[in-house]
Amino acid sequence: METGKRRRLTPEQRERQIVEGAIRFFAEVGFEGQTRELAKRLGITQPLLYRYFPSKESLVERVYHEVYIKRWQPHWETLIVDRSRPLQERLVTLYREYTQVIFNYEWVRIFMFSGLKGVNITERYLGIVQEKLFVPVCTEMREVANLPSTDEVPLQPEELELAWDLHGGIYYLAIRKWIYHLPIPDDLSGHIERVVYSFIEGTPATLRRFFADQVRQPGVSGA
């Protein structure tokens, strides 16, 4: 019954170990995962968790914080609007860097568990993504497609959806891999290049057709 050695760590080390372990654990089994099982995996006893976190809920909060705060790279926002580089290049760079941050087991699964559970972290996070990434992307796309700037003609929801679509197609790769357990291409970088290329090639025509229809039947969807 005795588990051999009893290792005594500094509170900082132990807390770190618990948080890291909790991230992996909750990412795997969800937040219904039991504290006893978590403790077992950490090689400690269950009550010890309660010495470091007053409740399971507070530990979960900590996990959220650890996974989703501090990972956002503000320079993405400036990267998109840097017109000294072609938009395609900017988008490829952006998505290469972005996937480097979020394409991992913990990020993807915890985000999905949170969404299913109704934790508002998903809504808040994606609100930021839309504001800081998709809106600028659409603004730049207007330029590439030789369409009026967003100052002249305000951004339409339908345009934003095309950015969501690009994003969704890429993120779906992560879902396939870490949630559905399906194989995805090794060459993520090349894939990003191709879907961005398709986006750049296909979107201008779509936008021009959309705005042409708009003129013909103005506000048919809005009013």
Added chain:
Amino acid sequence: METGKRRRLTPEQRERQIVEGAIRFFAEVGFEGQTRELAKRLGITQPLLYRYFPSKESLVERVYHEVYIKRWQPHWETLIVDRSRPLQERLVTLYREYTQVIFNYEWVRIFMFSGLKGVNITERYLGIVQEKLFVPVCTEMREVANLPSTDEVPLQPEELELAWDLHGGIYYLAIRKWIYHLPIPDDLSGHIERVVYSFIEGTPATLRRFFADQVRQPGVSGA
């Protein structure tokens, strides 16, 4: 304590009611949802569930069966290869019909819960989707892009990924709505038209570039 009326149903009606309720219930809270809570929502007592299903597990099995079997429309497979209609039209029709089947609360959430839990239903289902839908789509795309048929040059994984990307972009709408609780456009039909249009417009160029690169550096990713 007495719950007023006690309704007496035929076994068929009662079973039907339990299954329908279980689908809604598990879609909402996941499979960790408790039998007592389910019974409460159905307005029955918990042991009654066990008169109809020997265990919670068997009820869950029944839910899977109910949601994912019988919904696949075989005519989708013939629709894609019908060259009497433009590919764009076929794809728009396909995705309009497909989303009509799977764009709903129960389908999307139960599928996601299953994936997270590691139930192999997701892998099996998406295997079918790839075989029956994406492969034909890619084959047809070769035709549209004026590229050699798949008889001459076998289908490349990279091409398949472009079909996955189209699919992922669309399915991501469902994830946004029923998992992340975010608003999505009312006009799903119009959106599908636009992303398919972008796909048709953008993909040929991407494919031609891909195959050109292939010739230049043959098998750089495969071997």
Added chain:
DNA sequence: CACAACGTTAATCAAATGATAAATTACAGC
């Protein structure tokens, strides 16, 4: 109107689970 058949329920069990309190032991500083 009696009664059999069966749908329905209250009561309850055993195991699991989040949380607490008290006992134990590793380790730093003298």
Added chain:
DNA sequence: GCTGTAATTTATCATTTGATTAACGTTGTG
């Protein structure tokens, strides 16, 4: 090496949860 502090564990509690049992009611039939 002591020794005191605090890190860690053992033991335990109160609920919750899947599952079972036996009693209770309702309904249709002769």
